[in-house]
Amino acid sequence: SAALKLATTHSPNLHFEPRRVLRVEPPHPTSPCGRGTACTPCPTVSACIPVLRLARTRKKVLFYCHFPDQLLTKRESFLKRLYRLPLDWLEEYTTGMADCIVVNSKFTAKVFKDTFKSLSHIKPDVLYPSLNIRSFEEIVPADIADLIPKKKKFLFLSINRYERKKNLALALEALHELQGRLDSHEWDEVHLVMAGGYDKRVLENVEHYEELRRLAAKLDVNDHVTFLRSFSDEQKISLLSNSVCVLYTPSNEHFGIVPLEAMYMRCPVIAVNSGGPLESISHNVTGFLCDPLPMQFADAMEKIVRNPLLKDIMGAAGRVRVMEKFSSEAFSEQLYQYIRRLTE
Structure with missing residues (x-):
C-alpha cells in the first residue's frame, strides 16, 4: 500500500528486536486510509501514550507489551509497595489508552489479563518477536577448540544469565542423571557448556556461579562441564554450530530468545514446558518440552545420544x-x- 511506509531498525547484536522504529507516513489524500491518518508505535512502556494521544495531530497508538512492568519490580518493603501503588495504577490506565495492544506471546497475554483487571474487555493479539537473522550471517565464528575437550561427540549447551531463577542447576542434575544411563565410552563423548551472562559487580552472578561449580563437583560431573562467563557473539555462534542440543532450563519465561537462536542454527532445544517455549518449540519436531525435572531432561538428552x-x-x-x-x-x-487496520 502506498498509504503506509514501514521502516525497521535492527539491533546489532544477536538478540531479538523488541524496539523497532516504525514510520507510518500520512497517506495520500486519495488513499482509502483517509487524509492525515498516522499511527505511532509505542514499545514496552505505556507512560508516553497520553502524550501521544494529546499531540496536535491525532495519532493512533499501537502498544507492544513485552510484560507488565509492575511484575518486574521487587516490593520487599512497605515503602516500596506504597511507592509502587500509583505507578501500577498509571501503567494500567495508560495501557488502556492505546488503540491497539499486542503482546509477545500467549503466555504474556494471559499474564496481561490476570494483571490488568480493569482491562478485561481488551484481548491483545500476539505478535511474536523476531530474530535478528542478519547478525548470524555476518558474524565470523570464533575458534572454541580451547574451550571444549577433544573427542567430545555430544556437546550440550546451556545459555542463560547466572541467576538462580534461571534454574541452571537443572542442566547439571540432568547431566548427572544421563551419566548413569551411559556406558563409560558413551559418557566420555559427552560434554556440557554452561554459557552465562556474568557481571562481577552483580552479587547474585558471582554467588550463583560458585554455587554451580560446587554442585558440579558434588555430582562428580565437573570434568564434563565447561563454565563460560560473559561469552562473545562469535563464541555463541560457534557453540550453537557445534552443539547437538541446547538445554533451556527457566520456567515461565515471557518468551525466551535462546530457543529461537538455537533453532535458527539448526540445533534442537530441550526446554521446560511452560511460558514462551510452549509457543516457540514444536515438541518432538524441533526439540523436546519437559517438566523441570532432571529425569525428564535426561530422557530427552539420551534420545539425542542414542540417535544422533x-x-x-x-x-x-x-x-x-x-x-x-x-x-x-x-x-x-x-x-x-x-497498522493498516488502525489507519483505515
Whole structure:
C-alpha cells in the first residue's frame, strides 16, 4: 500500500528486536486510509501514550507489551509497595489508552489479563518477536577448540544469565542423571557448556556461579562441564554450530530468545514446558518440552545420544520454523497488517 511506509531498525547484536522504529507516513489524500491518518508505535512502556494521544495531530497508538512492568519490580518493603501503588495504577490506565495492544506471546497475554483487571474487555493479539537473522550471517565464528575437550561427540549447551531463577542447576542434575544411563565410552563423548551472562559487580552472578561449580563437583560431573562467563557473539555462534542440543532450563519465561537462536542454527532445544517455549518449540519436531525435572531432561538428552540423526532432523525443522514464524519478514508483515487496520 502506498498509504503506509514501514521502516525497521535492527539491533546489532544477536538478540531479538523488541524496539523497532516504525514510520507510518500520512497517506495520500486519495488513499482509502483517509487524509492525515498516522499511527505511532509505542514499545514496552505505556507512560508516553497520553502524550501521544494529546499531540496536535491525532495519532493512533499501537502498544507492544513485552510484560507488565509492575511484575518486574521487587516490593520487599512497605515503602516500596506504597511507592509502587500509583505507578501500577498509571501503567494500567495508560495501557488502556492505546488503540491497539499486542503482546509477545500467549503466555504474556494471559499474564496481561490476570494483571490488568480493569482491562478485561481488551484481548491483545500476539505478535511474536523476531530474530535478528542478519547478525548470524555476518558474524565470523570464533575458534572454541580451547574451550571444549577433544573427542567430545555430544556437546550440550546451556545459555542463560547466572541467576538462580534461571534454574541452571537443572542442566547439571540432568547431566548427572544421563551419566548413569551411559556406558563409560558413551559418557566420555559427552560434554556440557554452561554459557552465562556474568557481571562481577552483580552479587547474585558471582554467588550463583560458585554455587554451580560446587554442585558440579558434588555430582562428580565437573570434568564434563565447561563454565563460560560473559561469552562473545562469535563464541555463541560457534557453540550453537557445534552443539547437538541446547538445554533451556527457566520456567515461565515471557518468551525466551535462546530457543529461537538455537533453532535458527539448526540445533534442537530441550526446554521446560511452560511460558514462551510452549509457543516457540514444536515438541518432538524441533526439540523436546519437559517438566523441570532432571529425569525428564535426561530422557530427552539420551534420545539425542542414542540417535544422533535427531540433531540433523530436528535442526532442519527448527530452521524452517524460525523462518516461517519468527523472522523479521514475518514480524513486519504482521505488524503492517495491524497498522493498516488502525489507519483505515
